[in-house]
Amino acid sequence: GNSVTQMEGPVTLSEEAFLTINCTYTATGYPSLFWYVQYPGEGLQLLLKATKADDKGSNKGFEATYRKETTSFHLEKGSVQVSDSAVYFCALSDSGGGADGLTFGKGTHLIIQP
């Protein structure tokens, strides 16, 4: 079956530090990959996505590249801000462009200190 593995948190960084959150996946087909962000007490917001190998998704300074050879979709940001503190979820959709439920990782709690 499908699965997503994320690095354990919490991850604590100082403001302006470089961020990497690792994500690897297992899927039977050619999935679409997503990063969602969840702020305290709120639902999930789509941060970025990539739908095929070597695609790079980007938004708000965050980037992730779909690496089929390593089955990875690591999230990066060059200079984090306190406002980036949240829980980040990596997810996949293995429905070939259809609309099946997403498979999520367990989430990585990011804490940015001023």
Next chain:
Amino acid sequence: EAEVAQSPRYKITEKSQAVAFWCDPISGHATLYWYRQILGQGPELLVQFQDESVVDDSQLPKDRFSAERLKGVDSTLKIQPAELGDSAMYLCASTLRGTNNEQFFGPGTRLTVL
């Protein structure tokens, strides 16, 4: 900006009571999902609707959970009777055909069973 609406935002109930959650997806989104998110975990799919039809309810505990989307628009998720282990965040999401399964999430209902 269009959003997925959910109510209530918070619900406290005693075990063995019945609870119901409501979701109104983004207008025009034919596919609707209910997920359960246990504290510290990623969301897990409970049920998926395409218009008014259930597409996937394989992970829905049908002895106590039920879901409906009678007119293919808004949806209700019910638990009867609630158990202590049902305490979680219940998230509703919707998606539009042809968007590579980019799902939009509501703010969630936080259920506490005492």
